Amino acid sequence: MILVQSVTSVILAYYMQNVALPIRVCSSLDKLNRDFLWGSTDERKKMHMRMSFYSLGLYSTKARNLVLLAKLNWRVMEDPNSLWANTLIAKYYPNGIMDERLRSHRSGFSNWKGLKKGHEVFRKGLRWVVNNGQEISFWHDLWVGDSPFRSLVHGPLSVWEDSLRVCDVVEGVSMWNLSTLSLAIPTCTRESIKAISVCPNRPLADKRFWDSVGGLVGGGGVIRNHLGDWVGGFSRAIGVTTSVQAELRALKDGLNLAIDFGILNLEIEMDSLVAVECVNSISTPNVFFSTIVTDCRSLMERFEKCSLKHIFREANGCADLLTKAGYNQNPDFISFPNAPAYVLEALAFDVSNATRFRLISS
Template sequence: MNTELIPSTVCKSIDRMNRDFIWGDEEDKSKMHLVAWDKMTQPKLQGGAGLRSLKQANLAMLAKSGWRLLKEKDSLWTQLMVAKYGRQRENLDIIRPIQGSSFTWRSFTKASDLLRKGCAWNIKNGKRTKFWLDPWVLQVPLKEVALGHIPESDTAEPIERFVEEDGTWRTELFEDLIPSDVFQKILSIGVDKMATEDDTIFWSASSDGRFSAKTAYSLQNQGTPDPDEDVWKIIWSLPVPERIRSFLWLAFLGRLASNSHLFSRKVTNNQSCGSCGHPVESILHILRDCTAARYFWLRHSPPGLQASFFNMDESDWLRGNLRNSEPLGSGMSWAAFFSVASWLLWKNRCTSSFRGSSSALSPPSLEYSIMAKCKLWHEAWQAPSPLPYGRGSMTARTTVMVGWTPPIHGWVALNVDGASNGNPGAAGAGGVLRDGTGNWIAGFLANFGTATAILAELWAVFHGLVMAWKKGYRAVRLESDSQLAIQLINNRSDPVHPHATLLSAIRRKIGQDWLVSITHVYREGNRVADWLSKHSLVYPYGVHEVANPPPELASIVREDAMGISFERRIVAMDSTSL
């Protein structure tokens, strides 16, 4: 799988074995396949079952070998392969078809398109990457999406020419030549002209920039977002057994083997309900409208919603109930209760169909059975797991009072926060410097185009440190409500991280001749910076200093200075870190 392209006939044969196993086929007996294999291999959040196509898995593993060719330049096998087939070429151009090459090399080249799709440039000092000719923002060079003519003399200019010494972009050189959405992406990219490292390739499909076969596989199945993605997410994360999740998945796809479905596939010539005689036994009829189901739901559907509960069509009925996370008196959510009850109604219908109506439970007995099993399963799901972090393990929580705390004598407090409207989306940052009495020293607002939430948080830290240094303070307590940002700053083993350039710049700022402590604070203790970050989105590109607190923010600043705090439920073990 890592070195050879498996023939299509072999892939199809193994996929067929998987399909037969899933649906219970035997050598001399074939059963009905309720869902097409192409749908089964789609990601769960796109309505599939998350199974893997062998051909796509093979390409993902070959792409892994291609990635190693690019990154493990000192290994013997890489040197051998590149010397034989990739001479006088760099980076992704190394992996391309060569006449007379080995089958292994030809296999690698089959995954080159996938590798190109997932690779991106991590701009560090901007000396080697060409602004217009290299695919560093998009999968294609910027020259191909330019809105105007690029002079031939400018096409080979490196990225560093388009950046000021302090890392801000010289927007006047390219703002009118590229689409606005691409322009906004560029503004959020950091370039460190002081860095000694050259630009490198990272894997854009993973959050840490490192290649994984899992993300390479997922990259092949990326499509337009499913409008019911939230429903699929709910189904596959419900606190119920996996068999019930699979049942709900089939029900929402309309693939349960009801008589109407069997009739449409010419498996039966009778589509009526065997329990109540209704002329069409649809999924909705089985789960809601049949005698036993209606008897149950009239007694247990949400109060005040019975009229709409029995008047919705099938998809809206399933969608609405699965999205209802309101807790019941037992502590079980409505969505989980609805799921278990629907599955038991389906099981009772199957008992009636296969063993005769006399074997099925009567409506009152069925109601009692459903309520008893819902209670039993909910208690079992909530029971502590024997594994330390297994399903059902309960984490103790406690209520604490959280607010802004002043710095100790001789120090200043720097609170920062980032905001992204869409993740990725319009992004900005804000921060404030205050003394030991809570007095406002200085603040800033920064707008830097389109970015993810974590990139916004890192920019907030960087601009906050720049402001504190320029103001002459040499003992700074920096607080952020992003634990991930703090972890990334403290973790130095990230040469291929998508934000490695900005992280290096932050660490270099911290390493200057001053004292900086970085701590995590909950949002209740970071309200001023949170307000500034959200309001930065209406400002033009760049960093804007705020000498005095805006009138709308003054009350929050006063409350912080007075020591006002707020209740927050936290994991008990975290209380010592406040």
């Protein structure tokens, strides 16, 4: 299984970042991985449990290909001044990367075809973090909830309302004035809007962030003493949510477990930089994470000494395995007073002086 996860499933990732693989190729690759894992051949078939019963953490090639191509769209948006992005924008994105109506080209090199394949996933995963609200369309951009407000409206909007920005319905600091709208906003959505800290005169500009479309995820963590010995661990089936929210849920579970153990001094390491910054920031958390971030901050105050820092996933292998185990487990939450067998190798590696290489883009 380790060979499949680290070699055969990953070896094509370089190509899938730029090229949209045919569906038949993706299906063949998935079949090769399954046959290799279970020892199946054309002459001798092996039986195994359905994926709905259990998951070994193997990626669907087609789904991973789409996500990587969506990430390529993100890179075009984040680095528009680079030579390669400039070329693509000039030829294929005359109205910008966010234009839904991309130019159709019968011909075109593989990068363009890949960008077009991943564009829908890219757009669906984009959200806005509100700071001053000057760049965000009130109706057409996704900045609160699960879909743009325009999807709630049947029929045309007035010219004024159609061009409305978030800052146009703010008076002073976080004083929302929704009474100017001709259409009623649902009560639950109004409460979510009021929870957002926004100031039209704030110099900090609005920002986009891209997260994967919410999917079925798990959470997990391990508590060790200063020698690296196992104190306790857990895994949880979280359900359908985003990766950042899953990381924050796992942090909350870990804090509660540490409190149950009577730990006074705690040093927390997480491989999600976004989650770490959300909790450590002195500002009001964004509405998408406000409740869970507030809970985590409150729990951290119960320790005599508590710190939270970011590390790379390569240095967090034991927790990563527990997270994958929790993806589709039953019951939803499992606490481990002793280390389960499948993390022993990673646990020993974490406390050793051995190093693991990390590939980074230049």
